[in-house]
Amino acid sequence: MPAYDHIVIDEAQDYSPAQLHVLRQHQRITSMTVLGDLQQGIHDYAGVTDWAELKGLFPADETSYYELDRSYRSTLEIIEFANRILKGMGGGVKPARPVFRSGWPVEVERTAAESPDVAAIASIVEAWGRESELQSIAVLGRTAVACARIHAGLTARGIQASLLEAKQQNYEGGITVAPVYLSKGLEFDAVLIPDADAADYGAEDAKLLYVGCTRALHRLKLLYADAPTPLIAERDGVPEEASR
Numbered sequence: 001m002p003a004y005d006h007i008v009i010d011e012a013q014d015y016s017p018a019q020l021h022v023l024r025q026h027q028r029i030t031s032m033t034v035l036g037d038l039q040q041g042i043h044d045y046a047g048v049t050d051w052a053e054l055k056g057l058f059p060a061d062e063t064s065y066y067e068l069d070r071s072y073r074s075t076l077e078i079i080e081f082a083n084r085i086l087k088g089m090g091g092g093v094k095p096a097r098p099v100f101r102s103g104w105p106v107e108v109e110r111t112a113a114e115s116p117d118v119a120a121i122a123s124i125v126e127a128w129g130r131e132s133e134l135q136s137i138a139v140l141g142r143t144a145v146a147c148a149r150i151h152a153g154l155t156a157r158g159i160q161a162s163l164l165e166a167k168q169q170n171y172e173g174g175i176t177v178a179p180v181y182l183s184k185g186l187e188f189d190a191v192l193i194p195d196a197d198a199a200d201y202g203a204e205d206a207k208l209l210y211v212g213c214t215r216a217l218h219r220l221k222l223l224y225a226d227a228p229t230p231l232i233a234e235r236d237g238v239p240e241e242a243s244r
Contacts, residue, residue, distance in 0.1 A: 002028040011184075012036030012054065014047040020057055030058060039086060039096065040184060040211050071096040071214070073187055075103035078220050082213040085206055085231045096214075106213075107221040108196070108232060115225035116146055116194035118153030124221060125159060125175060128190050134219060136173055138188040140180040140212045142200040150194065151177040180212040191216035194223045201229035 003026045009015060013036040024030050034054060041047045048054055055063060071079050079098035086095065111117035121139055128134045139154075141147040144165065151163040154177065164171065164178035171186055178186075180193070193212050201209050209231055213220055222232065 002026055006031045006033070008033045008035070010035050011040070012048075013038050013041040015054075016047065017053050017057055020054060024057070030062070038094075039207060041207050069094060069097045071098050074098065074214055074216055074220075075101050075218060077103060077106050078213060078216050081106040081220065081232075082210050085210045085213065104219050108228065109221065109223055110228075111223050111225050113225065115197050115200070115223070116141060116150055117223060117225065118150055120223060121150060121192060121194050122154055122157045122159060124192055125154065125161075128192075128219070129175070134189040136188040137175045137190045137192070138183065138186070138215060139175070139177045139192045139194055140183050140215065141177065142180060142195050144179050146195060147177050147179050180208055183215050184211050186215055187217055188215055189217050190219035190221075192221050192223070195225075196222040196229050196232060197224045198227045198229050201231055203231070205229075206231050 004023075005027070007023055007027065009020070009023075009032065012034045015036075020032075020034070023032070036051075038049065038051070041049070051065070055065060074082070076098045079096050083095040111120045113119065125137060125139065128137050139147075139150055139161075141150055147163060151161055154161045154175070159175065161175035161177050162172045164176055164182055166182065176188070191212065193209070196209070209229065213222075222228075
């Protein structure tokens with residue numbers, strides 16, 4: 001006996017056509033609302049790279065497709081920077097169109113110590129904490145191990161922060177340290193990406209870095225120690241923001 005009259009799927013970019021096909025078997029008639037964003041398919045090895053892969057599962061005369069490309073979360077500067085990360089990707093990945101809400105320029109800065117530089121992170125977080133309009137701040141590290149080290153370093157410096165882990169994903173506001181792959185669906189007034197190095201973000205990590213950058217509502221800063229990921233570099237080197 002079919003179990004569902006209608007199925008709503010969010011984050012559909014992370015589903016394979018086979019998974020949708022299985023879900024269809026549990027319906028009397030096919031009735032689905034499928035929502036997703038190809039830019040946020042953070043696992044390069046999974047999901048779909050073009051909506052045609054899912055649209056092909058359903059009869060064309062029974063399917064409606066609507067494309068929303070306006071981004072209301074982040075400032076113009078953050079969206080334009082994030083779009084540059086995805087530049088050159090094929091398939092159905094298209095740049096987001098920001099609303100005209102200008103703000104701080106995106107900053108890219110080299111640190112003197114190894115990545116992630118906990119002392120530099122602490123200094124930035126403390127400075128942001130003194131700005132009344134920045135009520136929520138996130139430090140988005142590349143791995144859970146890096147985040148645990150950052151969180152321990154901030155705690156040792158007397159900075160109160162929450163550590164978001166796979167086993168505990170309750171967002172408590174204030175200062176949050178989290179692996180970038182757990183940040184999807186969240187938003188913060190300010191985001192610091194402390195390890196935007198070439199060793200941490202390769203070409204296959206473009207969507208992951210895009211997600212991290214677009215968690216920021218108003219302020220975004222990236223740090224690197226050795227060489228910045230080529231995802232944020234122009235053809236002639238580090239982007240202009242790095243000199244700010």
